[in-house]
Amino acid sequence: MADDYEKGVFELVRAPLEPAALQARVAHPSCGACACFTGSTREQNRGQRVVRLEYEAFEKMTGPEMERIFERCRAEQPAARLRMLVAHRIGVVEVGEPSVVVAVASPHRAEAFAACRFLIDELKRTLPVWKKEIYADGAHWIGDRS
Amino acid sequence: MDLSLQLFAALRERAGRPELRLSGLAEGLTVEDLKRALERAHPELGSLAHVAVVVGTSYARAGQKIGPGDELALLPPVSGG
Numbered sequence: 001m002a003d004d005y006e007k008g009v010f011e012l013v014r015a016p017l018e019p020a021a022l023q024a025r026v027a028h029p030s031c032g033a034c035a036c037f038t039g040s041t042r043e044q045n046r047g048q049r050v051v052r053l054e055y056e057a058f059e060k061m062t063g064p065e066m067e068r069i070f071e072r073c074r075a076e077q078p079a080a081r082l083r084m085l086v087a088h089r090i091g092v093v094e095v096g097e098p099s100v101v102v103a104v105a106s107p108h109r110a111e112a113f114a115a116c117r118f119l120i121d122e123l124k125r126t127l128p129v130w131k132k133e134i135y136a137d138g139a140h141w142i143g144d145r146s
Numbered sequence: 147m148d149l150s151l152q153l154f155a156a157l158r159e160r161a162g163r164p165e166l167r168l169s170g171l172a173e174g175l176t177v178e179d180l181k182r183a184l185e186r187a188h189p190e191l192g193s194l195a196h197v198a199v200v201v202g203t204s205y206a207r208a209g210q211k212i213g214p215g216d217e218l219a220l221l222p223p224v225s226g227g
Contacts, residue, residue, distance in 0.1 A: 039227050055226070056155055058219060064203040088226060100227050120227060126205070129226030130155035141156040143225035145196045 005083040005105075008070025012062055012090050017098040026083040031105035035116035039100040041093050045142075048135045053093045058128035062088075069122045073115050080111040086119060088129060099131075147171045149180075149212065152219040160191055173214070177206045184220075196223050 005026050023036045041053045070084060083105040093099050102119045106112040123129075131142045148169040158164050168180075168187060175183070181194040199206040200219040212218065 057226075058152070058154055058200070058221065061200060061203040061219070124224070124227040126224065127226045128154070128200070128221055128224055130222065131225045131227075132155070141159075141222065141225070143223035144156040145193075145223055 005085060006081070008067070008073070008084040008086070010063060010066035010070075011085075011087045012057055012059060013087050014089070014091050017087055017089060017101050019098060019101050019103075022085055022087055022101045023103045026085050026103045026105040028083055028105055030081065031083060031107055031112075033107065033109040033112040034103065034105040035109070035112040036104075037100075037102040037116050037120050038098045039120070040098050041095050043095045045133055046140065048133075050095055051134045051136055052095060053099070054132040054134065055088070055090045055093060055099065056130045056132070057088075057090050059090075061128045065127055066123065069119060069126065072122060073118050076118055077111055077114060080106055080115070082106050082111065082115050084115065084119065086123065088123075088127070090129070147173050147175075147214045149214075149216070149218060151184075152217075154219065154221055156222045157191055157197065157220050161188065162190075171212075174211050177208065177210050177212065180212055180218075191220075194220070197221065198223075 019038045043050055085103045087101045089099045102116050104112045104115040133140050150165055150167045152165055153161050177199045185194055198221040201216050
């Protein structure tokens with residue numbers, strides 16, 4: 001029976017992410033495979049020691065844009081049964097904490113791996129979220145090219 | 147035509163505020179025209195070559211025309227994940 005996870009569920013979260021709990025939500029007796037990607041904040045970047053990160057989002061757009069990403073993901077594998085959940089942190093994230101979790105369950109592993117990879121790659125390309133690295137002596141918005 | 151635009155991340159910090167207003171714009175201007183007008187009126191934003199324009203909650207298409215009442219936002223390159 002279809003539920004929200006087959007369409008794809010997205011959450012912006014202000015508290016620490018728990019990958020195991022998120023992964024458990026997409027599990028289903030019909031699914032023998034679950035691929036779960038966790039992205040965490042690095043202690044070093046651009047040769048500098050990162051003190052913490054701050055994530056900002058265009059919150060009103062994140063839901064609609066993630067819906068479009070889920071749609072593109074389903075279109076990539078129209079025959080596959082996919083159960084998808086994406087959770088992204090917002091606000092201050094300490095070094096070493098998960099900032100994003102992508103969990104996909106499917107009857108077989110190839111479809112789950114492919115969808116998980118597609119979702120993280122596409123959200124990094126188009127989801128309106130920005131990461132600011134705070135160093136001991138400054139800060140930098142990642143991706144800024146002006 | 148008058149327009150206001152929401153700013154995010156590095157653009158918001160460069161502007162020193164979360165929203166900009168532009169007035170006296172021609173009706174029917176395109177996304178590209180809007181970016182050129184912004185670069186002239188607000189040089190503090192820097193180059194907008196890599197900046198995306200959003201209308202409502204969707205990325206604007208190349209050549210898309212902007213109308214009065216459109217809710218606009220300027221997005222620097224995203225860096226989530």
